[in-house]
Amino acid sequence: MGVGAENGTSSGTAAAPSGEPAVQGGAEWYQQPLGTCADVGAEDPPSASVPPPPRLTPAQAFDALYAYCAPTLVQQTYLLTGQRRLAREAVERAFQLAWHRWPEVAVDRDPAGWVRAAAHDYALSPWRRLHPCTFQRREPPPTDPADRALLTALLELPPPYRRTLLLYDGVGLDLPDTAAETEASTPAAAGRLLYARETVTARLPQPVAPDDLNRLLAALPSDVRPGPARPVDLRARADLHARRWIHAAIAFTTLLLTTTALTLHTAPDHYEPPVPPGAPVQGVPPRAAPGPLSKTEQKLRAKLRSEAAAGPERLHPEAD
Template identity: 65%
Template sequence: MTQSPATPLPSPKERRRLRESGSLTQAQVAERVGVSRETVRSWETGRTTPRGDKREAYAKLLASLECPTPRQEPPNPRPVTVSLEKPQKPKSKPEPESAPEPVPESVPEPAAVPATEPATPLTPTQAFDALYAFCAPALVRQAYLLTGRRELARESVERAFQLAWQRWPEVAVDRDPAGWVRATAYEYALSPWHRLRPRYRHPEPPPPDAADRALLTALLKLPAPHRRTLMLYDGVGLDLPETAAETEASTPATANRLLHAREALAARLPELADPAVLHRRLAEVAATERLRAARPPAVRIGSERRARFWTRAAIAFTIALIGTTALTVRTAPTHYEPPIAPGAEVQGVPPQVAPGSLSDEEIELREKLHGEMTSGPERLLPLSR
């Protein structure tokens, strides 16, 4: 613990670069440090940080990988000396024999260029196809264990990669592109809206083997959050903080979900109480099903078609909204016309029993009404005096 502040670890990108410069795989680094390969991958992606003795061992290994870097410095000054000698010799120009001298010295320069040229960056299409070829087969099997439906598993993976292709500038710079696609596929596969679709109302045929059928049935009886946590921890092999981060839950909540899921499976299938046996059985059940994902070009073409469809739909909706607004503005009235007030009964007028001359009271009332008559509805409201 006293060495960690004195010799801090490099950044996650530098850790991966040092491992690749030493021609080591994540499994080899994990074997030397004494951890799992997934833990080394999480260290290189920056999701977790080593602590204690593992940190010291990891720091010593990275420091040993940094040692060859200063040894690669001698080839650099050689081309520098050549570049300095070249402008000096044309200045003098007294001897024609100076021309053949740079020839042997310039030989190391083309030898040093090919050492850096093989690391050419991949195009977006090549990078996407490589990610798809690496992740899609395993993701389809995992989605099948989550849903129990083969067609839904393939559809979930295709939709996840279609969304990744639409957001490729964001996914390409993500710390863990495979984790991004896996989280998207899990979200789509476990969506509760699939039960409303007619094609998914009836269950699919279960696995032919009785043991595989019992395990899949026990998995599908678990709640969706518990099933996903169990799949990530015991199926994929992520550690607890990574599982909590991918499921967007706290670490204690993730631990409780994992414990409850294991207890429920052990209650139905006691032979799966051991986590190692459970991990092996999950891999066996997923491997027995012949689940094949689509080709990467088909996924990319489907993603581009979907993006064009929704873009055109948004443009059409916007045009319709603009046309409706213009029509409303065109046909709307420009001034306000108040409604005509309903008629009201006038109180205090004595009924005429028979034709004849008006009495004094009737004459006075008539004059009063004639004098107070206006052009509006106020004529029906007598004024109090």
């Protein structure tokens, strides 16, 4: 399956359950199974004698979407990154996110495009450049000189130009859809596409028309396949990841409430003015040391010593 094989997927009729989900027996069921564009176009008009297609559970619809889109998405992501391990990781993380948001993805007009955008965003995220695994191992380039030159030219393009070229010439989207998926205006997407085409074709060893880039892009990653992860494993990882986030949110909320309660308990409940700092008093004479007693003071001391220790009940003034 080449990169261009997702052309039918992007139309929204090939790899997505159509129609609103119906509830039966307490669970969601979907009216139309996933298929290919050829199958959809070859179907006869529905008649009363033909039984309706089997209804799929959310897990079955997700598994069918993964089986149909995963190989193509891995090949596309490899063209964006040049690393097989990162391509598989990006596709697996995109499907985990799709299962986590499956009620939203299932009713989307293009579920395959939703997963494709998530995989491309993860693979081209700026923080991926800071990941240590990105610099630990460099994968060998393709053996064919033309394929090696094409992949090198793609990887030297800025990420927005690389993604625009892949979506238009590789996937087969039209220009407005390419601009919408790359979050750019249509004139900006057209300018990126022309610059990317000119740059890539100039780096190839043989002259190639821009219309032939679709064939070259489809043949380049033909040996890249998805990893051994099964859809049931991806769904289990997505559920585990969601539970961990819920537990982390509960723990953080508990910690925040505990800290708030402790702060309210230990915080003062009234205003206490600060004690002003002391200041020296000016103009007060220094305290002198006591000198010898005068005759009057000696007489008073003798009188106090001669009185009872408890003193009289009441003191009366006496004249000298």
